[in-house]
């Protein structure tokens with residue numbers, strides 16, 4: 489566990505050098521493509537190419553080019569499909585290759601998003617998620633990746649999602665082009681530069697004086713799925729204010745003390761989750777019926793019994809929600 493973290497957050501463990509100074513070099517990507525030491529991961533639609541149990545599939549430039557050109561049916565992969573993720577201790581570069589969301593995938597593998605809404609470890613087309621040679625959603629395999637791979641894969645998924653959703657200039661509407669080794673987009677009409685967006689969201693383990701935990705069920709979730717409350721920080725609002733507002737809006741529970749526990753990127757498509765423990769001073773629950781359709785308090789014994797009975801599905805292990813629940817619980821919950 490990263491000693492900087494109060495709670496262990498799978499997608500926030502990495503300390504890989506992001507090599508930000510290299511991005512401004514015009515030849516950063518061509519030089520990396522020409523270096524036989526360069527390692528490449530492949531990203532597409534919130535997922536990564538995997539290799540074996542819970543591992544990123546790492547390619548040489550030559551191998552990934554050959555596979556990508558065959559899959560895409562092109563003579564050469566365009567230069568703006570490559571993202572510079574960082575540098576290894578020995579100076580070797582790490583790249584991501586973006587494949588279009590609609591790109592065909594090799595036989596026997598399913599689309600990356602097939603597992604997004606399935607419980608962690610659920611079987612998908614082409615094999616069990618994260619355990620075969622294929623594609624897996626970062627949501628599913630994120631917790632099983634080692635710290636370095638988790639950080640690089642998270643960065644790749646975040647950048648890929650931003651490029652997908654921001655092809656045009658927000659000022660004039662003209663198409664933009666990729667710059668800075670994949671870390672910005674430039675509008676050649678008005679000269680504006682645009683950088684990857686990260687939207688702050690708060691997520692909170694609400695606990696009462698009896699040390700019970702409040703979990704809610706969102707309207708869009710599968711039956712039995714419960715998690716910590718969460719919501720986006722609004723314009724002109726602090727994170728702490730957002731915690732109190734969201735809890736009140738969604739459940740009518742009133743919170744006073746709010747304690748920061750840690751943050752984790754959640755690139756689906758562009759959130760930064762700010763995790764809190766919040767203390768409830770009014771515990772009567774009335775759900776809003778819109779975003780949250782059910783919510784209730786759990787003792788540890790009640791939570792354990794519900795998980796064992798299969799009536800409570802907790803969030804996946806890559807999520808900060810799971811980390812906040814297990815921090816309150818006092819240990820790993822087997823489910």
Ligand SMILES: [Zn+2]
Nearest residue numbers: 657660675678
């Ligand atoms: Zn413009």
